[in-house]
Amino acid sequence: MGKDGLDDKLVIKGIEFGSRLWVGTGKYRSNEEMAMALEASGADVVTVSVRRVDLKRTAESLLSYIDFKKMKVLPNTAGCYTVEDALRYARLGREAGLSDMVKLEVIGDDKTLFPDVIGLLEATEILAKEGFIVFPYTNDDPIMAKRLINAGASCVMPLGAPIGSGLGIRNPYNLKIILETVNVPVVVDAGVGTASDATLAMELGCDAVLINTGIAGAADAVAMAAAMKHAVIAGRLSYRAGRIPKKLYAAASSPLEGMLL
Amino acid sequence: MRLMVNGDWIQSRAETVSALLEELGVNAPAVAVEVNLAIVKKKDFGTFALKEEDRVEIVNFVGGG
Numbered sequence: 001m002g003k004d005g006l007d008d009k010l011v012i013k014g015i016e017f018g019s020r021l022w023v024g025t026g027k028y029r030s031n032e033e034m035a036m037a038l039e040a041s042g043a044d045v046v047t048v049s050v051r052r053v054d055l056k057r058t059a060e061s062l063l064s065y066i067d068f069k070k071m072k073v074l075p076n077t078a079g080c081y082t083v084e085d086a087l088r089y090a091r092l093g094r095e096a097g098l099s100d101m102v103k104l105e106v107i108g109d110d111k112t113l114f115p116d117v118i119g120l121l122e123a124t125e126i127l128a129k130e131g132f133i134v135f136p137y138t139n140d141d142p143i144m145a146k147r148l149i150n151a152g153a154s155c156v157m158p159l160g161a162p163i164g165s166g167l168g169i170r171n172p173y174n175l176k177i178i179l180e181t182v183n184v185p186v187v188v189d190a191g192v193g194t195a196s197d198a199t200l201a202m203e204l205g206c207d208a209v210l211i212n213t214g215i216a217g218a219a220d221a222v223a224m225a226a227a228m229k230h231a232v233i234a235g236r237l238s239y240r241a242g243r244i245p246k247k248l249y250a251a252a253s254s255p256l257e258g259m260l261l
Numbered sequence: 262m263r264l265m266v267n268g269d270w271i272q273s274r275a276e277t278v279s280a281l282l283e284e285l286g287v288n289a290p291a292v293a294v295e296v297n298l299a300i301v302k303k304k305d306f307g308t309f310a311l312k313e314e315d316r317v318e319i320v321n322f323v324g325g326g
Contacts, residue, residue, distance in 0.1 A: 055285055
């Protein structure tokens with residue numbers, strides 16, 4: 001391990017990521033707040049959505065608040081409920097943006113926003129064949145993770161809990177099995193509500209965490225962005241350091257030798 | 262001519278995608294354009310000819326997770 005323990009850069013398909021915290025750009029109270037939160041998070045990846053240009057110019061463009069020299073832009077297919085829609089949005093995102101990366105979402109229903117994994121698998125296969133670097137948002141199912149990789153996914157993004165729920169890592173054991181099952185990076189996407197959730201994901205050995213609502217929805221989004229930055233670093237270091245085994249009984253930290261009789 | 266742009270019918274004098282973007286005042290760096298469900302590559306914006314009743318979608322990036 002290097003001096004600061006941050007020498008193990010995450011690399012996916014030859015793309016080097018400067019941080020293991022990835023952040024979303026939705027739901028901030030203002031573009032200014034978002035820009036400050038992105039800065040505080042230290043993230044070099046932001047997710048964005050593809051939507052119609054506002055021809056009436058009622059809102060300022062998000063893009064002027066993102067430093068493209070520092071940030072990688074990862075378009076998502078949020079809001080897509082069918083394979084056809086997901087493909088369409090992915091292709092538009094690639095055309096609008098600068099890279100082949102896509103955070104692929106095929107949503108199953110609007111109450112849970114759980115992925116429709118059958119549609120997801122189909123879309124992953126098609127887009128991978130078209131040269132996309134596909135990051136599929138999936139559930140915490142190790143078998144599906146394997147299927148997605150066989151279909152051409154470059155990493156898997158299992159949910160910790162439903163999008164925007166803040167319920168944290170609901171099934172750490174499944175994430176552990178996914179980590180043992182697949183040979184591509186695992187990025188926890190969705191559900192992270194507070195710093196300890198992010199740390200837990202990283203302690204399990206996940207390669208990165210993507211957070212949007214957990215930061216944007218906090219009472220002080222900028223402070224939470226900083227908290228998440230440290231949480232992800234702490235979790236990664238802890239994972240690499242190797243924690244002590246849990247034991248039922250005490251083991252004294254101080255020596256018994258030399259005690260007064 | 263009559264074009265449907267982002268879901269609304271408009272009257273336009275633009276003959277190409279580039280001209281339409283200019284007419285609408287869209288100069289965002291990261292836009293993508295679809296005409297009748299087919300993507301028009303950025304390099305073809307200046308030459309792609311629009312015709313009556315084309316359905317045009319102009320998209321860019323907004324905040325998302």
